[in-house]
Amino acid sequence: MKNHVWRPLYIALALVAVGLVARYLLVPPDFGVHERGYMYGWHRKSNEKEWEAVRVKYRTGRSCIPCHRDKHDDIRNSPHAAISCENCHGALLDHPKDPVSLEINRSRSLCLRCHARLPYKASLRGSIKGINPETHYPQAECMMCHYPHNPKRPNPKREVRS
Amino acid sequence: MITRRTFCKQALLVAGGTVLPLAALELFDPRRLLAEKEEGAKVRWVFLVDTHKCVGCGFCVKACKIENEIPYDAHVSRTWVERYVVTKDGRTLIDSPGAARDGFTSSKIDQNSAGMVEVKDEEIAKAFFVPKLCNQCDNPPCVQVCPVGATYQTADGVVLVDRKWCIGCGYCVMGCPYGVRFFHPVYNVAEKCTFCYHRLHKGMKTACVDACPFGARQVGNLLDPDDPVTKVITSERVSVLKEEYGTKPQVFYLGLSMEVK
Incomplete structure (x- = not known):
């Protein structure tokens, strides 16, 4: 061909x-x-x-106990015991190497995540003690009166601040 | 000339031969069968959400965004919490402000163009929160529609996205009936919940489970009969989302209401 x-x-x-x-x-x-x-x-x-291989940032509250046993004992028997340290203080990462210190969040919005009163009886939210953020001391930080690690006690620093 | 007898015999032979599948002629090796039985999957990650316990604090969403490097202020999230408020006159108001990253701190419900709707306490028939995340379906439609093999299911049931392989066509974003997929604002590829694959493989729980103070979220191995999550799923009344789609979702809910979509 x-x-x-x-x-x-x-x-x-x-x-x-x-x-x-x-x-x-x-x-x-x-x-x-x-x-x-x-x-x-x-x-x-x-x-x-x-x-x-993604880096773990939230290392759970157990990692805090060796250095912060006093805080752990403080919160252990309080109604806030179930809240992980990292929820309010930020992700642990490689603390104390990186970052050297974690945040201390004193904002009202942090407490209001659970304690803004919502009358939702079908969920657990309805039975959490709550406030109306617009009328309950709107200018104040919650920590001025309430101790976040154990809300049953008044804040020990209360007198110093006022 | 063909007799009636031979015709019937041969017709039966041909008919029998055509209905006999090839697989029926395969000789089974007992060792291979044993290996398949013993080396089958040992782990199947599943999720259990108890909607009675969720208070809408949004710590799960915050933890998820930071743990999985989803830009914190971008309007996308791998998980979110929905609020359902059913009024006594039969309306259902649903919202999830900012994926509930900062929780639900107001009784005003975001209804988009209708603005913020305030429902009086006495008008509420029932109200509750529903956390949502990827259902890690056994029949994942998002995987079926991927044209390049960028999204897939691992042996332990988790659906992942290969960021190097994804071409960003968005078929999976459209294909997911649960709306859990989105484009990552930094990598510009399809993004979804991985059940914190990196944490599960280190023996940890997912970031959202560790962040939940109320135990509303739990993760477990369905193939381990002693797993507390498996015990609840097998012995209590659980339901899944959009069962009618046939996706076999593996996120099980306790206390789901008919208003939840």
């Missing part, structure tokens, strides 16, 4: 070869069907390790 008949076939074969080489170079070797099968498990396996 004449050469001009074969030429398009060579071009087609070359294109297929280029495609296969490009696929070999561009697709990572661990990309393919994994545990969950063709429909749900088609992925780059090493991406799972990338997600596992």
Whole structure:
């Protein structure tokens, strides 16, 4: 057969070869069907390790006890015992190396997350003691009267501040 | 010439041959069957939400945003808390101001174009909070629609997104019936709750579970019969969201009401 008949076939074969080489170079070797099968498990396996390597920021309140045992004992028997230290003081990260100190949040908005009165009896919120933030000493910090680590006690620093 | 007898015989043979699947001719290796039985998945992460206990403090949303590096002031979040207020005249008002990152501190309900709606205490028939997050479905529609294999399900049931592989087409954002997917404002790829994959693999709980003071959120392994979460799911009355979609969601709710969508 004449050469001009074969030429398009060579071009087609070359294109297929280029495609296969490009696929070999561009697709990572661990990309393919994994545990969950063709429909749900088609992925780059090493991406799972990338997600596992995300840095943990919230290290839970247990990490605070060795250095801050006094605060832990303070809050342990109070109605606020269930609140994690990090909720109010921020994520621990690598404290005390980084950051050296954590925040002490005295804002009203922090307390109001639970203690703004909402009459929702179908949820636990309805049975939490609450205030109307617009009428209950709107200019004052909650901490001026209430001790956050143990709300059953008045703030020991109360007299000093007023 | 073909006789009636041979015709019937051959017709039966052909019909029998066509209905016999190829798999029926496979010889089973007992060792392979045993391996499949024993090396099957041992972990299936599931979530349990007790809506009775949620007070709408929003500490879970705050912790999630910081733990998972979702820009704090961007209007996107992997998890959020919804407030449902059902009035005595049959209206249902739903809102989630700023994904409830700063909790619910006002009785005014954000109704978008209708403004902030105040419902009088005596008009409320029932009101409650519902935390929402990715359901880590057993039949995840978001994974089915991904054209490039960027989103997938791991062996322990968590649906993840490969940030290097995602092309940002947004099919998964549209495909999720629960609206849990969004675009990450920094990476510009699809983003979703990972059940804090990095924490689960270190033996910790998710950031939202650790942040919840009331135990409204719990995470557990459904394949471990001694797991407290598994015990609740298997022995108590739990429900899931949008069951009719057939997605087999793995976030189970206690105390869900019919108003919750």
